[in-house]
Amino acid sequence: MIMIKAVIIDDEPAMQQVNSQLLSEYFPAIKLAGIADCIEEGAKLILKESPDLVLLDIELKDGTGFQLLHKLKPYDFKVVFITGFHSFAIKAIKFSALDYIVKPVNETEFQQAIQRAVELIEKKENSDAQLNVLMTSLQNENKSKKLVLRTAESLHVVDVADIYYCKSDNSYTTFYFRDNEKILVSKSLKDYENLLSDYGFYRAHQSYLVNLNHIKKVDKSDGGFIIMKNKKEVPVSMRQMKKLISLLSQL
Known part of the structure; x- marks a missing residue:
């Protein structure tokens, strides 16, 4: 496995700890480059470290993970969302064929989501199209809808x-x-x-x-x-x- 750099952006210290422990236990080859708890610090951390993988909580203390993503185009990292609630946001994530983990974190689901992200990082697959579909879905809930379909060969x-x-x-x-x-x-x-x-x-x-x-x-x-x-x-x-x-x- 290639060296992969990850960051965690979550405003709950307990969740920060759970995610960092699970990463360390199941994916020792992934280097945790930092942890942030809000939009401003999360954006700074991503721009500074240029991670391959971002574990991103949807609900942050100063806004949402989606607002953070708005600041960071183009996207040269994979995102796995972490959420404690089921809502239209989950639906938007599904339309984009992106991965998410529901709190409380299930270890098996965590492993599966991170493993899928690792495989896509190793393939050097770009996330721009998916994250753009996500952002459009969130902004235009009732307008024309796009869906990302992932096949073995392409998106x-x-x-x-x-x-x-x-x-x-x-x-x-x-x-x-x-x-x-x-x-x-x-x-x-x-x-x-x-x-x-x-x-x-x-x-x-x-x-x-x-x-x-x-x-x-x-x-x-x-x-x-x-x-x-x-x-x-x-x-x-x-x-x-x-x-x-x-x-x-x-x-």
């Missing part, structure tokens, strides 16, 4: 409105777009159902999540199926048909 930044439907394949999900373009990611459909439910997506079938805005026709014959605007057919389960018709009538 795709897509407009949520351009997704026609998603298909489940066990722990994988395939996203379908216009002209049969598709992207396969290693996350479950359930993850995306929760994320996209506020943006016109409906679980029409156990294996399909559809964008209601791209439905051309619903055919009730043969058990029922949807014809999308890209001419693809998507099955509808019997028990979802009535709700689907109701949702479409409200568009």
Whole structure:
């Protein structure tokens, strides 16, 4: 493993200690270059040390971790967020395909999040696109939404409105777009159902999540199926048909 430099930005001394101990125990090759407890000191620390990895608390005593990030473009480090609350901020982080750890810190989740960050640092993957999507999500909660899809080879930044439907394949999900373009990611459909439910997506079938805005026709014959605007057919389960018709009538 290459030498990786990390900093911790958290305003709770107990959390500072937990995170530094876990880093030392599970990732001895990561050098902890410093700890800060607020936006101003955190920004100074990052600019001084140029870390590869930032463990960043969302709630700081003088603001938020997001406000700190605003001061630091472009981003030449990986961020793992630490948060003690579930909110729209978590959703924004998920849209950006960034990692986060929920307090109280679970050791296994900590290891997994840091290990993923280490692998991306070793690949020299840039975080700019993801953090820009995050910032836009936070500023424009109700405007056009972008979603980061991570494949084995690359990061795709897509407009949520351009997704026609998603298909489940066990722990994988395939996203379908216009002209049969598709992207396969290693996350479950359930993850995306929760994320996209506020943006016109409906679980029409156990294996399909559809964008209601791209439905051309619903055919009730043969058990029922949807014809999308890209001419693809998507099955509808019997028990979802009535709700689907109701949702479409409200568009």
